[in-house]
Amino acid sequence: MKKSIIYLSLVVATACNKLDVTPQGSISSDQFYQTESDAISAVNAVYGSLTYDPSDQSLYGRNLYFLTDMGTDYAAAGASAINANVRAISALSYDANNDRVALAWKQIYRGIDRANLAIDNVPSSSTPDAEKTRLINESKFIRALLYFDAVQLWGPVPLVLHESESLDANSLKSTRSSRDSVYKQIIADLTDALALPSAYSGSDIGRATSGAANSLLAKVYLVRKDYTNAIKYAKAVVDNRTTYGYDLFTNFYDAFNPATKNGKEHIFSAQFSKGQSGSSSNTGNTFPACSFNGFTQVETADIVSDVSFYNLYDNTDQRKKGSYSYGYLNPSTSSYFAYTGKPRFRKYVDTTYFTSLQSYAPINFPIIRYADVLLVLAEAINEQSGPTSDAYEALNEVRRRAYGLPIYTSGSTADLSGLSQDQLRQAIRKERLLEFVQEGQRWFDLVRWGTLVSATQNITGKTGVTAKDTLYPIPQSLRDLNPDGLWQNGGY
Numbered sequence: 001m002k003k004s005i006i007y008l009s010l011v012v013a014t015a016c017n018k019l020d021v022t023p024q025g026s027i028s029s030d031q032f033y034q035t036e037s038d039a040i041s042a043v044n045a046v047y048g049s050l051t052y053d054p055s056d057q058s059l060y061g062r063n064l065y066f067l068t069d070m071g072t073d074y075a076a077a078g079a080s081a082i083n084a085n086v087r088a089i090s091a092l093s094y095d096a097n098n099d100r101v102a103l104a105w106k107q108i109y110r111g112i113d114r115a116n117l118a119i120d121n122v123p124s125s126s127t128p129d130a131e132k133t134r135l136i137n138e139s140k141f142i143r144a145l146l147y148f149d150a151v152q153l154w155g156p157v158p159l160v161l162h163e164s165e166s167l168d169a170n171s172l173k174s175t176r177s178s179r180d181s182v183y184k185q186i187i188a189d190l191t192d193a194l195a196l197p198s199a200y201s202g203s204d205i206g207r208a209t210s211g212a213a214n215s216l217l218a219k220v221y222l223v224r225k226d227y228t229n230a231i232k233y234a235k236a237v238v239d240n241r242t243t244y245g246y247d248l249f250t251n252f253y254d255a256f257n258p259a260t261k262n263g264k265e266h267i268f269s270a271q272f273s274k275g276q277s278g279s280s281s282n283t284g285n286t287f288p289a290c291s292f293n294g295f296t297q298v299e300t301a302d303i304v305s306d307v308s309f310y311n312l313y314d315n316t317d318q319r320k321k322g323s324y325s326y327g328y329l330n331p332s333t334s335s336y337f338a339y340t341g342k343p344r345f346r347k348y349v350d351t352t353y354f355t356s357l358q359s360y361a362p363i364n365f366p367i368i369r370y371a372d373v374l375l376v377l378a379e380a381i382n383e384q385s386g387p388t389s390d391a392y393e394a395l396n397e398v399r400r401r402a403y404g405l406p407i408y409t410s411g412s413t414a415d416l417s418g419l420s421q422d423q424l425r426q427a428i429r430k431e432r433l434l435e436f437v438q439e440g441q442r443w444f445d446l447v448r449w450g451t452l453v454s455a456t457q458n459i460t461g462k463t464g465v466t467a468k469d470t471l472y473p474i475p476q477s478l479r480d481l482n483p484d485g486l487w488q489n490g491g492y
Contacts, residue, residue, distance in 0.1 A: 036127040070086070076304070101473060148219075269365060345437065402414065
């Protein structure tokens with residue numbers, strides 16, 4: 001067996017009841033996978049690939065956001081975005097040498113490789129059989145999630161199912177596989193992950209569950225336009241919400257409140273702790289709406305591209321204040337800092353942690369929320385059958401919460417009805433924009449709907465968008481290693 005390097009992690013029980021993955025060093029793989037503790041540490045390192053990078057911004061802490069939000073219509077690079085590669089993504093003028101695109105590829109394949117290592121080697125450990133199966137299926141869930149990101153971002157990608165020569169994905173020399181083969185593997189991994197527990201307790205809270213596997217399968221099938229299966233797996237979550245303990249928070253902002261992390265609306269999240277960072281002091285874990293330097297506001301890397309997106313919200317929609325802000329109150333001094341010009345994003349600002357290190361705030365990144373499953377269900381039903389009562393109900397639950405109404409009370413003023421299929425389609429699409437600001441959803445949604453160009457081409461600073469932008473370029477550094485196997489996407 002090749003002597004790959006295993007990055008060890010430690011799970012720590014905290015007052016917030018979360019899976020806290022803290023890197024603890026490394027060891028050669030030929031010395032590892034002997035005990036139950038080895039197996040757990042290896043799988044914790046798989047989770048850690050989502051939230052930790054020793055030398056840069058982590059995948060779900062910030063880097064993926066550049067591709068999935070800043071590269072769309074509603075967000076843009078602010079004055080403090082000094083990296084030309086970030087500004088190029090914002091302007092949709094990036095090329096195959098963009099360092100943020102290359103970093104995303106590297107981070108995704110590093111996580112896949114860690115999952116492969118665990119899947120291949122946990123069976124040889126002395127772990128009890130039931131736990132061994134669970135750990136393998138957790139790794140398969142993460143592998144599926146990362147391949148789902150990759151195949152949407154780049155299209156055909158290398159399908160690597162066993163450990164590579166190195167955890168450094170820049171050494172990867174595999175040939176791009178078809179979308180169908182990648183999706184087949186994603187579905188196989190998630191089908192195995194359906195055997196995961198429905199919930200966890202103590203320090204295991206935050207691990208992948210069967211509910212997360214059902215939810216991700218629904219999203220995968222929606223992208224594939226297999227609406228029958230998208231409905232099947234979304235309904236497996238919605239119809240069993242009591243078993244899983246899922247529901248919408250009454251207060252929308254509780255989805256981003258450190259005190260309610262891993263709560264009833266959180267199906268699967270990237271886990272962050274206060275002060276958590278990589279070895280580099282500029283490794284941010286989340287992307288705050290503002291930064292403070294002695295409580296003097298400075299413009300951040302991500303801003304609203306146009307105030308019209310803020311104005312889409314009705315003033316009675318609690319998501320307006322939950323997603324944006326025109327200023328902040330410093331609770332320690334009762335001083336209010338008002339913005340000038342456009343509002344700022346606010347979901348990832350911890351108002352109990354008022355320091356210049358907001359990038360290390362303990363707010364999880366919600367990869368799948370229950371609201372997402374409801375809107376996936378509404379979209380899939382409408383695309384398959386038009387405006388049925390089930391499609392309306394799934395959409396209206398989300399709308400009722402937005403307007404502060406009891407979510408299970410039909411006939412409220414928030415409810416939509418009497419729409420054509422296309423009118424309901426547009427209503428669902430608008431609701432996804434209002435609901436998932438800064439949650440890594442927008443680019444995936446626009447590409448799935450085939451509307452990335454039309455939605456973005458009239459936005460100031462983004463008018464160069466073309467059809468090629470529905471896929472990102474294969475990083476040139478990788479193509480230099482294998483130009484035939486890693487052929488380039490069109491337009492780059």
